[in-house]
Amino acid sequence: MPSISRRNLLRAGVGFGAAGALGLPAGAGAQARTRPLRLGVLTDMTGFYSNIGGPGSVEAVRMAVEDFGGRVRDLKIEVLQGDHQNKPDVGSGIARRWIDEQGVGAILDVPTSSVALAVQALTREKGVVAIYGTAASESLTNEECSPTGIQYVYDTYSIAHVTAKATIADGGDTWFFVTADYAVGHALEKSVSEVVAASGGKILGAVRAPLGTVDFSSFLLQAQMSKAKIVAFASAGLDTVNAIKQAQEFGLVNGGQRLVGLLLFLSDIDALGLDAAQGSLFATSFYWDADEGSRAWSKRYFERMRRMPNDVQAGLYSATTHYLKGVQAAGPVGIDAVRWMTNNEVTDFFAKPGRIGRNGRLYKDMYLAEVKKPSESKGRWDCLKLVATSPAGQSFKSEADSKCKVRPI
Incomplete structure (x- = not known):
């Protein structure tokens, strides 16, 4: 049997970035093509940074998915959450399981730069999208950048x-x-x-x-x-x-x-x-009371969380929406979605407007x-x-x- 490239497997919808690791047997294609598009919010749920990202980041991503209609390319979208405890080994372990066993197509948020850099190395290897909300290290779009890594909110x-x-x-x-x-x-x-x-x-x-x-x-x-x-x-x-x-x-x-x-x-x-x-x-990079658009979205967020969003949470909503648009337009292969995201301006209450540079940095006003x-x-x-x-x-x-x-x- 001729070899099948990982890229072709991905184009067929197998694993969305983890097909090679999954080792799917012949005949598994039909099941794989109906696998949900899974987004993993990897954050600090209970520790030092839980008020910055944490449950608020998870909810912002869920809002974006719901507003998108819950499906993309006729695939159901699922949101997973993980607590990395601000430990690189824990964070990279969760990310690896998500990619290899659950076919997660994008990992989002990732507070604590040491955890983010570990996740960056893994997602670079696997060809999976990583969108950083809380992580601040400039290295993520500099010497440690990745073809599928995007730093969305701020940096050092x-x-x-x-x-x-x-x-x-x-x-x-x-x-x-x-x-x-x-x-x-x-x-x-x-x-x-x-x-x-x-x-x-x-x-x-x-x-x-x-x-x-x-x-x-x-x-x-x-x-x-x-x-x-x-x-x-x-x-x-x-x-x-x-x-x-x-x-x-x-x-x-x-x-x-x-x-x-x-x-x-x-x-x-x-x-x-x-x-x-x-x-x-x-x-x-954002304040809820800056203008009419930020107030309108923040009011919706407040109704769910009983607190106003910070810039990380607003940024993750924007990033998730832009990523899903990329999947809708270009498909779930990480590099294809990121290429679309890079080549298309972000225009919403958060960026108004913004663009993703070829180094993976979202450029917007601060x-x-x-x-x-x-x-x-x-x-x-x-x-x-x-x-x-x-x-x-x-x-x-x-x-x-x-x-x-x-x-x-």
Whole structure:
């Protein structure tokens, strides 16, 4: 019998990226052609980042599937969820089982950059689509890019450029970092430090806080003693929430220092409360109250989750919809769907508009947000002021400057 290429198996609908691993016997084609298109939301369901992605990410993907009609190319769409516990081995293990045993065609969200990089290596090998919502590492669209990998919401480069440039322009030219001692914390500090230096600012110091730190007192004391105008938290999730809350208690803001959360989210502001978070600056790609379109979609999300969405959740809805359009137009083979996604503009309440570059980066406008004072807020979710817009071309590293060499799309 002549050999059958993996690509031809995929075009026949076998496994949507995992047919070779499944080893389907002769005669299994009819069953495989009716297999659902499965999307796996791989996220942190209970840990440090569960309020950023977690159940909210799963629900955003489900909303997109429902709004698409629940089917694509006459195939039922199913959404799976997995908790990677912020561990690369756990995350890659779940992803491998999904691909090899359940024929998952796309994996979405993937908080924690170390987990995302492990999943990137696996999906690159398997030819499966990976769409990153929460993962921030710029490496995903740079030296560790993949032909089927897409980083959709933000990255360390955009966070650094949007936040640092605007803050320095407003007089915040001396910085001190409280950095989470893991990959993305280090990447954020490095990226922001480069922008600060290039913009004429100075770094007065930095401290490393272990992931999951509860007591930040010693780190905040050093930040306070530095007299830096800006105290930047290169961390995310509960680490950032706890650090900012304790910084307010230590009197850093009352003493004239300004707090910058480099990976801060609407869900974090809600957890902190405006008393603790007021005046904090951070970069975001979406705010629910920005315009009529964002308000309309966010109201629907709120009816399901009883909380407003952050930029990760809005981005995952947009990404899922764009991916399903790609499958509808080009078929379920990962590279074909991604090629369609790259060659067609994203126009919706999230991107308005956006385009996916040949390095796998979604290029769209970013915003600098400032947390409102309690006296400025009209209600629980009325938290932010969008004080500056950063155009897509200035927010993200250009395709020409990317080290990505493996996307022949």
